[in-house]
Amino acid sequence: MDDVLLLEPGSNDEVQCAAAVRRVSHPDDVRDALVGGGRRPTYWVAGPGTALKSLVDSADDMRGDHRLVLLDGVHEGREAVLRAMFRSVIVGDESSLLPVDELLCALTSPDRDRLLIGGAVDHEDGVLLLHRADLSRPPLLVPMAWFTPSGDGTAPDFARFAVVDYGTAVQLGEYEASASAILCEFDADFRRQARRDLADADESFGASLRRLRLQKGLSRADFPGISEKQIARIERGETDRPRRATLERIADRLGVAPEDIATY
Incomplete structure (x- = not known):
């Protein structure tokens, strides 16, 4: 687990992702966690109470990248202070959130950028607002x-909106839409990464050739005697496997044996 989730308040309730969650409630522990923030983000899940006050009391000592999910609303002044302290703040009384155990699992997931943790329906503007984990x-x-x-x-x-299944889906009554489908439609970065993942998972000869070519830092124009168009067609699977002579020229430029290209 690259990032650490700090949970407050100090409930004794067991959660599925407890191994990835450190619970803090004592003011000294809260301050130590705020001061000790490193380059990786620290995620806080906080409810009302004394420990939440400890966050505000330690504002001057805060270091690092901290992000906060408030399970309940707080008074306007405290919320303003918390928003000034943290890189991002999600407030539970303004957004429908996952149940706490599912929320913690989403925040500790290495795929948190592909998961949702909550949102709200804006009927006046006709939009659904969704928070990524x-x-x-x-x-x-x-x-x-x-x-x-x-x-x-x-x-x-839309009157029965919820994020469900550990952040992998949006439920609207009996209707359901996957988080991946929503992200693919409305997040260009997600679409680009999804295409890269698909290419990485492709086990065809053309996909192996492309991965190896990129690994070697070569362009499609770097194969003497073979046109860029031909290399592109091979990589896209638009032609049969190259003839032996062509395959040997490709392999020689890549610095591997012809039979090894398909292993990449």
């Missing part, structure tokens, strides 16, 4: 009109 970017604004009825006629019921 990495808390590093502004919330997604998804037009309500995007959630069209499913093939069996099930329509979205």
